[in-house]
Amino acid sequence: MSAERVPRGIDPTRAHPARRYNYWLGGKDNFAVDRESAEILASAFPTIRLSALENRRFLQRAVRYLAAEAGIRQFLDIGAGLPSAGNVHEIAQGVAPESRVVYVDNDPIVLVHARALLNSSPEGATAYVDADLREPEKILGAPELAETLDLSRPTALILVATMHFITEEEDAYGLLGRLREVLAPGSHIVMTHATLDYLSPERGAEVTEADKKSGVTFQMRTTREFARFFEGLDLVEPGITSVVDWRPDVPPEQRPAVEDVSMLCAVARVP
Ligand SMILES: C[S@@+](CC[C@H](N)C(=O)[O-])C[C@H]1O[C@@H](n2cnc3c(N)ncnc32)[C@H](O)[C@@H]1O
Numbered sequence: 001m002s003a004e005r006v007p008r009g010i011d012p013t014r015a016h017p018a019r020r021y022n023y024w025l026g027g028k029d030n031f032a033v034d035r036e037s038a039e040i041l042a043s044a045f046p047t048i049r050l051s052a053l054e055n056r057r058f059l060q061r062a063v064r065y066l067a068a069e070a071g072i073r074q075f076l077d078i079g080a081g082l083p084s085a086g087n088v089h090e091i092a093q094g095v096a097p098e099s100r101v102v103y104v105d106n107d108p109i110v111l112v113h114a115r116a117l118l119n120s121s122p123e124g125a126t127a128y129v130d131a132d133l134r135e136p137e138k139i140l141g142a143p144e145l146a147e148t149l150d151l152s153r154p155t156a157l158i159l160v161a162t163m164h165f166i167t168e169e170e171d172a173y174g175l176l177g178r179l180r181e182v183l184a185p186g187s188h189i190v191m192t193h194a195t196l197d198y199l200s201p202e203r204g205a206e207v208t209e210a211d212k213k214s215g216v217t218f219q220m221r222t223t224r225e226f227a228r229f230f231e232g233l234d235l236v237e238p239g240i241t242s243v244v245d246w247r248p249d250v251p252p253e254q255r256p257a258v259e260d261v262s263m264l265c266a267v268a269r270v271p
Contacts, residue, residue, distance in 0.1 A: 006031075009108040015215040017165055018107040022082045024052040029082050029109060037214040044203075044210035047260035052161075054261045055192050058243035059160045060086045062190045062267050065236075065247060066156050067095035070269075072188060074155040076145070078104040078133050078179075079162025083116035088158065089126045097123040102148050104139055106132040133162060134170055136178045154186035154270075161263070163229070164194045167219045176229055180270065187270040188236070191229060192243055196220050198259040226264045233268035240266045 006012050015037030019030040023038045026049075030038075042048050066072040073096055077088050080103035092099035103117050103126065114128040127144040139145065149155055157179055166172040180189065196204035211218045227240055238246060242258040243265045 007112050016107055017216055018081050018110050021052055024049045025084055027082060037216060040214045041210050044206045050256055051261045051263055054243050054256060055161050055263050058192060058246055058265050060091050061247055061249060063088050063091040064095060066188055067092045067099060070188060072154055072156045073099050074149045074153060075101040075158060076149060076155055077101060077158040079159060080105045082110055082113050087117055089120060093121040093124050097121040100125045100148050102127045102129060102145050104129045104131050133166060133175060136175055140182060151182050152184050154184055156188045156190060157183060158190045160190060160192045163191060164219050165217060173228060183270050185270055188267055190267050192263050192265040193221055193226050195222060195262055195264050197223050198262050223264060230266055230268045234271055236267040236269060240264060
C-alpha cells in the first residue's frame, strides 16, 4: 500500500501487527514501516514467514475440528487480522453453513477491509467489532455481538497469534478470565502463542533483541506460562503442542521443524 493513499485513522509511521503479519503471508496491505519491522525480525528468525503460514494452517484445522467434530456453530475471533485465504467463517460455514462468526480487531486497517470478512453464507451470519482485547467489556457489550451470537450456547473463543501482544502488566490472564466467564459450558478456547522454548538461549536472546528493535510490543511466553491460560479447562487431544503437531493433515516428514515455527497452540473445552 502506498503511503500517499492512506485511509483516515491509519498511521503509516508505526509498525502494526496486522499489517506486518499480512506482509509475512504475502499480502499487499502493509507500509514500508511494517516491512522494515518484519525484516528486523526475519534477520534474527529467518523462518518467520513459515511460522505465520503454519499458524494460519493450524487456525483452519482447529476451526474445521470445532465445526465438524465438536459441533460448534458460533465463533468469536479476537485479533482476526486482515482478510486472508480461508477466513474463519469460510472454514466454519464450509462445514456448517449456519455458523455465526464475530470478528474483533483493534487495528483500523482491519476495519477498512472488514467487508471482505462479512460475506456470510445466507444461512449463517458474520459481524465485525472494532475493539481492543484489553477492553473486554467493550467487546462483550457490542450490539453486533449480541445480534450475532447467543453466548448462552457453546461458542469458540479464538485468540490466534493475538495474546502475545498483551503484556503481563496489561493482565493477559485476567483478560482471558473475563472472557471465559461469559462462555457457556461446551464452549472452546483456541489459542496460539509465540515462544522461545524451542530455541537455544543464544538464538532466543537474538530474537528478543530483534523484537525490541521492531517497534511492536511483544510478550513471548514459555510453555508453562502458556499452559496457565488453560487452567480449569479440558485440553482437547493432543493438548499443548507446536502448531505443526496439532492434528496435522500431512505426515511427519512433510512438517516443518518445531524450532523453525516456534509457535505453541491448544484447543480447550470449557467444562
Ligand atoms: C498476527 S495477527 C493474527 C491474525 C489471525 N488471528 C491469524 O492468526 O491469522 C494478530 C492480530 O491481532 C490484532 N491485535 C493485536 N493486539 C490486539 C488487541 N489488543 N486487541 C485486538 N486485536 C489485537 C492485530 O491487529 C492483528 O490483526
